[in-house]
Amino acid sequence: MMTAEEYIQSLRDLGPRKVYLLGELVSNPVDHPIIRPSVNCCAMTYRLAEMPEHEDLMQATSALTGKKINRFANLHQSTDDLIRKVKMQRLVGNMTGACFQRCVGMDALNALWSTTHEMDLKHGTDYHERFRRYVTAWEEKDWTVDGCMTDPKGNRSRGPSQQKDPDLFVHVVEKKNDGVVVRGAKMHQTGIVNSHEILVMPTLTLGAEDRDYAVAFAVPANDESLLYIYGRQSCDTRKLESTKVDVGNIRYGGQEAIVIFNDTFVPWERVFMCGEHDFSGMLVERFAGYHRQSYGGCKVGNGDILIGAAAAAADYNGVTKASHIRDKIIEMVHLNETLFSCGIACSAMGRKTASGNYLVDMMLANVCKQNVTRFPYEMARLAQDIAGGLMVTMPSDADFNSPVTGPWCEKMMVGDDAYPTRHRQRMLRLIEAMTLGAVAVGYLTESMHGAGSPQAQRIMIQRLANLEHKKALARRICGIDPDGLL
Amino acid sequence: MIRLGVRYCGGCNPAYDRIKLVEQIREKLQVALGEEVSLALLGAQADTTLVVCGCPACCADGEGVNKSAGSCHIVGPDLMDYRSATMEEIPVRMAAELAVELKNKPSDGC
Numbered sequence: 001m002m003t004a005e006e007y008i009q010s011l012r013d014l015g016p017r018k019v020y021l022l023g024e025l026v027s028n029p030v031d032h033p034i035i036r037p038s039v040n041c042c043a044m045t046y047r048l049a050e051m052p053e054h055e056d057l058m059q060a061t062s063a064l065t066g067k068k069i070n071r072f073a074n075l076h077q078s079t080d081d082l083i084r085k086v087k088m089q090r091l092v093g094n095m096t097g098a099c100f101q102r103c104v105g106m107d108a109l110n111a112l113w114s115t116t117h118e119m120d121l122k123h124g125t126d127y128h129e130r131f132r133r134y135v136t137a138w139e140e141k142d143w144t145v146d147g148c149m150t151d152p153k154g155n156r157s158r159g160p161s162q163q164k165d166p167d168l169f170v171h172v173v174e175k176k177n178d179g180v181v182v183r184g185a186k187m188h189q190t191g192i193v194n195s196h197e198i199l200v201m202p203t204l205t206l207g208a209e210d211r212d213y214a215v216a217f218a219v220p221a222n223d224e225s226l227l228y229i230y231g232r233q234s235c236d237t238r239k240l241e242s243t244k245v246d247v248g249n250i251r252y253g254g255q256e257a258i259v260i261f262n263d264t265f266v267p268w269e270r271v272f273m274c275g276e277h278d279f280s281g282m283l284v285e286r287f288a289g290y291h292r293q294s295y296g297g298c299k300v301g302n303g304d305i306l307i308g309a310a311a312a313a314a315d316y317n318g319v320t321k322a323s324h325i326r327d328k329i330i331e332m333v334h335l336n337e338t339l340f341s342c343g344i345a346c347s348a349m350g351r352k353t354a355s356g357n358y359l360v361d362m363m364l365a366n367v368c369k370q371n372v373t374r375f376p377y378e379m380a381r382l383a384q385d386i387a388g389g390l391m392v393t394m395p396s397d398a399d400f401n402s403p404v405t406g407p408w409c410e411k412m413m414v415g416d417d418a419y420p421t422r423h424r425q426r427m428l429r430l431i432e433a434m435t436l437g438a439v440a441v442g443y444l445t446e447s448m449h450g451a452g453s454p455q456a457q458r459i460m461i462q463r464l465a466n467l468e469h470k471k472a473l474a475r476r477i478c479g480i481d482p483d484g485l486l
Numbered sequence: 487m488i489r490l491g492v493r494y495c496g497g498c499n500p501a502y503d504r505i506k507l508v509e510q511i512r513e514k515l516q517v518a519l520g521e522e523v524s525l526a527l528l529g530a531q532a533d534t535t536l537v538v539c540g541c542p543a544c545c546a547d548g549e550g551v552n553k554s555a556g557s558c559h560i561v562g563p564d565l566m567d568y569r570s571a572t573m574e575e576i577p578v579r580m581a582a583e584l585a586v587e588l589k590n591k592p593s594d595g596c
Contacts, residue, residue, distance in 0.1 A: 282570060349543040351542055351544040351565075352544070352568050353568050354569040361541075363542075466500075469500060469501065
């Protein structure tokens with residue numbers, strides 16, 4: 001396993017990549033002040049794995065080699081593994097207060113593992129063995145792998161092959177003896193600039209007419225054909241300022257970028273689906289299931305911090321004993337633990353797949369994510385309610401540091417004078433960051449749209465709801481269908 | 487006569503009629519083998535055993551099945567030995583696979 005320092009150095013060792021941010025080519029992404037917090041955040045997945053007090057959650061035993069590996073590279077071997085995954089995500093969320101980016105690769109790993117196995121059973125292909133070799137290297141090298149699913153999609157009422165521009169979905173443009181050439185893009189790619197490898201999957205269930213779009217493959221993140229365009233985040237340029245207090249979360253952050261595949265060559269050894277459109281739906285659903293489970297861990301970990309910030313802000317404001325404040329904190333805890341309950345439940349009810357790894361309970365994973373699209377927003381509302389308006393009207397840290405305005409800021413921004421004004425300033429900035437600043441990208445909008453927008457879960461819930469069984473239960477109870485039992 | 491063992495999960499949230507599925511598999515297996523197939527409940531001697539799970543959690547597994555109950559096969563909603571299969575396909579495919587296995591006995595235990 002890599003240490004956190006080795007991980008950060010390994011990103012530098014990737015060499016030059018075409019990463020554009022604010023219109024400029026970034027020669028050194030690792031040390032760019034807007035990008036670095038996200039590097040620190042992902043590095044925490046390595047640092048915690050080094051710590052004996054977190055080893056039980058952060059490490060796993062490889063099913064392939066029997067060696068100790070980082071759990072972010074683990075093929076889940078039991079429901080206990082699924083549960084530990086969620087607990088690990090809560091822990092890392094606690095330690096970073098932001099999206100730590102490494103889950104998407106872990107979820108792609110487990111989805112592709114079982115899907116390639118079943119694909120081979122039906123089609124006689126050898127994708128699973130290729131993928132096994134890839135995963136063995138992944139474990140050994142302790143990569144951060146970016147799982148790429150979301151295509152630009154263009155006109156949502158049209159399928160991939162019906163778009164005016166065929167490149168709005170990643171597709172195979174040429175098949176060669178030694179591999180394939182692909183073109184297109186993936187959007188919203190969490191942590192992609194902090195990854196060693198990129199693992200691409202189709203974005204939706206495809207029909208025979210979209211066979212060329214049914215492609216899964218891996219490429220090194222420093223492949224010369226790739227172009228990265230870094231996503232803006234609310235208040236991101238605060239990270240360029242000399243003081244970090246106004247950033248709120250001063251050391252960690254999330255990251256999203258667009259990646260362009262501009263006629264990228266992929267050798268067959270790294271192709272894990274090519275034309276098997278009948279398995280695109282299984283791959284998408286399984287990846288989504290795992291990722292919807294993930295949010296029952298990571299967002300809960302972030303939620304713990306927001307609850308702590310709201311409770312601390314109440315202390316600083318001198319309103320800790322007000323009954324309505326106490327009740328709002330309780331409500332935040334209730335909402336957060338409900339999300340955790342869903343993450344644990346879909347893990348505990350997981351099942352074995354034909355390939356041997358474990359899959360979450362799809363109904364409960366979708367219920368988990370549906371709640372995640374709502375509860376963090378309510379928690380953010382409650383945190384802002386408790387924090388007060390100063391959270392968004394407070395002068396900058398530069399004004400606190402000014403010889404002219406600083407003393408006035410210190411004097412007028414005091415709350416309960418048992419606490420330093422500067423502590424109140426920092427805590428309100430943290431709430432601001434989590435509920436409408438840079439961290440809100442991960443904590444709120446990612447909760448809404450990441451792993452699928454709310455309607456995607458509702459479609460799955462409808463499909464899995466087993467309404468006929470429920471109707472039969474009702475018919476029996478009211479006497480329409482008597483069965484002779486008691 | 488072939489004895490088809492059956493172990494049901496507890497049935498808290500079944501997505502399909504488990505008893506009907508077992509009967510469909512039994513009937514199709516009988517046709518495939520050309521001999522009578524009777525059901526054997528858990529603990530009784532069986533040539534092969536179906537573990538019948540009502541939902542994807544597959545709470546029941548082969549662990550509770552007596553070693554004398556032959557090989558184990560798990561069926562569930564759109565699942566056959568953890569592979570994806572539609573509910574319409576399962577009786578036909580499972581009966582066909584069981585027929586091949588039983589014709590080539592002995593088989594492994596659970």
